[in-house]
Amino acid sequence: MHRNLLADSTSPYLLQHKDNPVAWRPWGEEAFAEAGRLGKPVFLSIGYSTCHWCHVMAHESFENPEIAALMNESFVNIKVDREERPDVDRLYMAFVQATTGQGGWPMSVWLTPEGKPFFGGTYFPPEDRYGRIGFPGLCRQIARLWAEDRARVEAEGTHVLAALAEAVTANTPTTFAGDREPIRHAVEAFLRAFDPVEGGFGNAPKFPRTSVYDFLQRCGGERGREAVLFTLRKMAAGGLRDHLGGGFHRYSVDEFWHVPHFEKMLYDQAQLAVSYLEAWQITGDDFYAGIVRQTLDYVLRDMTHPEGGFFSAEDADSLPHAGAAEHAEGAFYVWTQREIVEELGAEAAEIFCRHYGVRENGNVPPGSDPHGEFFHKNILIERESGEHPSLAESRARLFARRSKRPRPHLDDKILTAWNGLMISAFARAGAALAEPRYLDAARRAAKFLQKNLTVQGDLLRSWREGPGTIRGFAEDYAFLIQALLDLFEADLDDTWLEWALDLQRRQDGQFWDAPVGNYFSSPPDDPLVALRMKEDYDGAEPSANSVSARNLLRLARVLNDGRLEDKARGIIAAAAATLERIPTAVPQMLLALDLALAPPEQAVLAGAADDPAVRRALGRLHAEFAPHRLILRAGGLAARSHPELAEMKPVNGRPALYVCRNFACQAPEVLE
Numbered sequence: 238m239h240r241n242l243l244a245d246s247t248s249p250y251l252l253q254h255k256d257n258p259v260a261w262r263p264w265g266e267e268a269f270a271e272a273g274r275l276g277k278p279v280f281l282s283i284g285y286s287t288c289h290w291c292h293v294m295a296h297e298s299f300e301n302p303e304i305a306a307l308m309n310e311s312f313v314n315i316k317v318d319r320e321e322r323p324d325v326d327r328l329y330m331a332f333v334q335a336t337t338g339q340g341g342w343p344m345s346v347w348l349t350p351e352g353k354p355f356f357g358g359t360y361f362p363p364e365d366r367y368g369r370i371g372f373p374g375l376c377r378q379i380a381r382l383w384a385e386d387r388a389r390v391e392a393e394g395t396h397v398l399a400a401l402a403e404a405v406t407a408n409t410p411t412t413f414a415g416d417r418e419p420i421r422h423a424v425e426a427f428l429r430a431f432d433p434v435e436g437g438f439g440n441a442p443k444f445p446r447t448s449v450y451d452f453l454q455r456c457g458g459e460r461g462r463e464a465v466l467f468t469l470r471k472m473a474a475g476g477l478r479d480h481l482g483g484g485f486h487r488y489s490v491d492e493f494w495h496v497p498h499f500e501k502m503l504y505d506q507a508q509l510a511v512s513y514l515e516a517w518q519i520t521g522d523d524f525y526a527g528i529v530r531q532t533l534d535y536v537l538r539d540m541t542h543p544e545g546g547f548f549s550a551e552d553a554d555s556l557p558h559a560g561a562a563e564h565a566e567g568a569f570y571v572w573t574q575r576e577i578v579e580e581l582g583a584e585a586a587e588i589f590c591r592h593y594g595v596r597e598n599g600n601v602p603p604g605s606d607p608h609g610e611f612f613h614k615n616i617l618i619e620r621e622s623g624e625h626p627s628l629a630e631s632r633a634r635l636f637a638r639r640s641k642r643p644r645p646h647l648d649d650k651i652l653t654a655w656n657g658l659m660i661s662a663f664a665r666a667g668a669a670l671a672e673p674r675y676l677d678a679a680r681r682a683a684k685f686l687q688k689n690l691t692v693q694g695d696l697l698r699s700w701r702e703g704p705g706t707i708r709g710f711a712e713d714y715a716f717l718i719q720a721l722l723d724l725f726e727a728d729l730d731d732t733w734l735e736w737a738l739d740l741q742r743r744q745d746g747q748f749w750d751a752p753v754g755n756y757f758s759s760p761p762d763d764p765l766v767a768l769r770m771k772e773d774y775d776g777a778e779p780s781a782n783s784v785s786a787r788n789l790l791r792l793a794r795v796l797n798d799g800r801l802e803d804k805a806r807g808i809i810a811a812a813a814a815t816l817e818r819i820p821t822a823v824p825q826m827l828l829a830l831d832l833a834l835a836p837p838e839q840a841v842l843a844g845a846a847d848d849p850a851v852r853r854a855l856g857r858l859h860a861e862f863a864p865h866r867l868i869l870r871a872g873g874l875a876a877r878s879h880p881e882l883a884e885m886k887p888v889n890g891r892p893a894l895y896v897c898r899n900f901a902c903q904a905p906e907v908l909e
Contacts, residue, residue, distance in 0.1 A: 353394030545681030657716030844892025
């Protein structure tokens, strides 16, 4: 058994590699100083604890003593958890994508001792296969190139960093155009990409890109909304959803949403819960509300710390049975028909198998299972509409049986940004569905972050059995500010608004790029990060700049602050080139543009926040789909900046609701 310098880490991903024969070091000054002292290049491996191909490369190469010896002789080897250090991941991912045309994890990058990248890629097999060079052969080539022509290699690294820096600091417009054309173009592009047979936007593999759903539900008109509603139903029926335990897997490898990559990420649960909640608000169809509840109940049951924070992920891989030698993808979730019959009996099993497409020889098409992992196995996928009376009991019995299997690895670190997304989901669902335990979960998580992930008011990135040492990034601030604004509108407690304002000031102070008019992703003054990057793509998670633009617009209208409105419009203006050329890359920024162009809309409650009539009215407001509307309390913090709110008072001693749009208010509704 080996033990390297990762043994004292708190990251679950780094701890997975602490016993490798590779002499791994954590990211830090000591590692780069050692590379400089020895005159060796750095091999940087970036991944995360629930990454399937990270596990594969670790088993094939990093656990292999001969390959490890080659790595130790040739390089100083550094491991990074991308979820703890998104700044490091973002910088070197930009390099890998620019030089290879693709990216992903595990990410493999070779650097000079000064941190300048000169070669990179993703997964490499232990020998030549899959059309890829074998990892040992590649290591030898790079070591030889470094020894024979180090000056050229270092010059190439300098050139690459300069090119990336130029892209980050390129001049951008500083005035807000106020043009809806990017919105129209994006709607047309998404509808062209829509799959009218299976749902989704694009071909396999299909990812649940929730920013697209949120954009089309607001800006896509009837066709856009119908496309999203159809997609949400198809995803919920498919193997992408855990039909027994709730929650969603990461993505589908096929176009049918049948065969998923089985990891469960917190950010997917958070954002999909919001997408389904908005579908319920739009349609009133309780099917969508049911998916929200199942997803949030899964998070409360399996991904919540006893003190309230939310864990990061559950792995795709697990042991097929206790004592098995190897993990297998999806082992926790898949079934043989025989197992189902044994548990349910013939009659109930027949109904269950017909409903969920279970077959004696398995239901996974060979084309969706290239490695034969699911031979004779079944992934539950709804093949019939309707709900037979026996299905609920069958699901409960199979869930109980499944619970006895070895569970997938739980990544139990608590990330500020992802917790922000999850708090938003619980706050919004709790208010809209009149579910107090969801709202309580949002409050508990917010208090957990305030207690454990702030230092003198500034945010930390992560917590696991204690606070981490990594400072918060722009996304941590942006996602948490959004969550606090959602909590404020959910329960009208000014405490959340005050904290959001304080965090916004801190985000501005640490990340604002005044010449360009938007936010850097990482804090300043980190000598090991050669270039501060900016995120400009709304992918699996929205970018910090997109979310911040909407946050600033919401704060501006809550507080009647034109400076905040101007700042938000500046962020949108800084994205003008992207909005013009590829608006589909930034659907969340398009939502900020849509909000900036929308007339002010407020619902103001006059009366005590704990008055039952006020609470009922608040629930009714949240059950409606009104994405441009602010919900305020007449006597709250916002009233200091809105003189007109002081005039909105209870009527004849009864609480009242005032609805205002485009600077005009309707007569107050007396609340009973």
